[in-house]
Amino acid sequence: MRNFSRPRVFLAGLLGGMVIDSIEYLMDAFVLPDRWSTAAEALHKLLTTAPTAPPTAASVTPDTTLAIALLQVVGLAAGFAAARFYAAFSRQRWRPLASAIAGWASTYAPVCVVVVWLKLIPEEHAVKYLALFAGSGFAACFAGAAAGGWIYKQSESASQRAAARAVIQS
Secondary structure, rough: OOOOOHHHHHHHHHHHHHHHHHHHHHHHHHHHHHHHHHHHHHHHHHHHHHOOOHHHHHOOOOOHHHHHHHHHHHHHHHHHHHHHHHHHHHOOOOOOHHHHHHHHHHHHHHHHHHHHHHOOOOOOOOHHHHHHHHHHHHHHHHHHHHHHHHHHHHHHHHHHHHHHHHHHHH
């Protein structure tokens, strides 16, 4: 495995995560809002009809702020995973695609599995909703990996230029 600079990976992951979260915001706010409300209703029904639910379960509603915060964390985690994999992957041509796959597989794929397992989406629409969510997540991961890779390469070339100047001056 290659040596890599942790600060460059951190900056690349931060930018990648911000790009992923921005794309996810656009998808969630303008393309998928009705689908998310359907999933929230299903989650509410699951929480209130569970056989071992506590007596106050009827007053429990899905907290949208918590859900948004968790999705933001998922986006940042995908950005950091993509940046770390980008730094470790040595073949230049496949770096963005491979790091996008790694970021998506480590974050969005488990979320899709949990959504299916908890049956948060009505079964008649599950394939369409999950394909849209998984596809938008992969597109966001690819854009985030490309942006993070751009930062990583810019920093890499800047540090190489600085090292070359130090050699020339000595």
